[in-house]
Amino acid sequence: MALLSKTNIQLGGLLLTMCGWILSCITTYVPLWKNLNLDLNELEIWTMGLWQVCVVQDEGAIQCKEYDSFLSLPSELRISRILMFLANGLGVLGLLTSSLGLDCLKFEERRQELKKRLLLLGGIFFWISGLTTLTPVSWIAYITVQEFWDETIPEIVPRWEFGEALFMGWFGGFFLVFGGTLLICTACSPDFQQPSSVHYVPTELQDPCLNLQPKYPDLNI
Numbered sequence: 001m002a003l004l005s006k007t008n009i010q011l012g013g014l015l016l017t018m019c020g021w022i023l024s025c026i027t028t029y030v031p032l033w034k035n036l037n038l039d040l041n042e043l044e045i046w047t048m049g050l051w052q053v054c055v056v057q058d059e060g061a062i063q064c065k066e067y068d069s070f071l072s073l074p075s076e077l078r079i080s081r082i083l084m085f086l087a088n089g090l091g092v093l094g095l096l097t098s099s100l101g102l103d104c105l106k107f108e109e110r111r112q113e114l115k116k117r118l119l120l121l122g123g124i125f126f127w128i129s130g131l132t133t134l135t136p137v138s139w140i141a142y143i144t145v146q147e148f149w150d151e152t153i154p155e156i157v158p159r160w161e162f163g164e165a166l167f168m169g170w171f172g173g174f175f176l177v178f179g180g181t182l183l184i185c186t187a188c189s190p191d192f193q194q195p196s197s198v199h200y201v202p203t204e205l206q207d208p209c210l211n212l213q214p215k216y217p218d219l220n221i
Helices: 002-029 075-100 112-148 164-188
Strands: 034-037 044-048 052-057 062-066
Touching: 002 075, 002 112, 002 164, 075 112, 075 164, 112 164
Parallel strands: none
Antiparallel strands: 034 044, 044 052, 052 062
């Protein structure tokens, strides 16, 4: 029963990390990190991501323009690109290593210690992947809040606001961290094995011939 519960926790943690990794990959490439609504032209909505800036018109048309140069980008966008790439790569490594360490997978079943190490390593990869996902998302959100409440900017100037990608990144990062924690806990928990059944023979049922002793050992016939 303990093994079944441990296996379910491992599968649940792997499912959470897979969802978090998918959300992290989507967050990396969609141009929805920031939104800008123009009061002068309400038919257009500007969106910005790590790779391009897009204009969404009311009719449904979308026009996007990629950034000209990586070096010309602000420092937060450049570092965010690197961190998101790192998070996605660590997520792939976490999926590979933790999948090989699952108890339900018949891989090196006789070498349980190796499977535990693989599961632990996968959980650590997911943990780092979650943190590297949360870092750029939270950094961009912090800068957006600072610019939104900047009193030096005139009120008539439109302000950038949170985009949908920031929320996807937060959810993805928390899923990766929580799922990786579950995998680490199951890898570090001891294996509970049920004691083997031992059959005891009552004394009354044992062969009485084995315990026969002379009542009068000094008596000679």
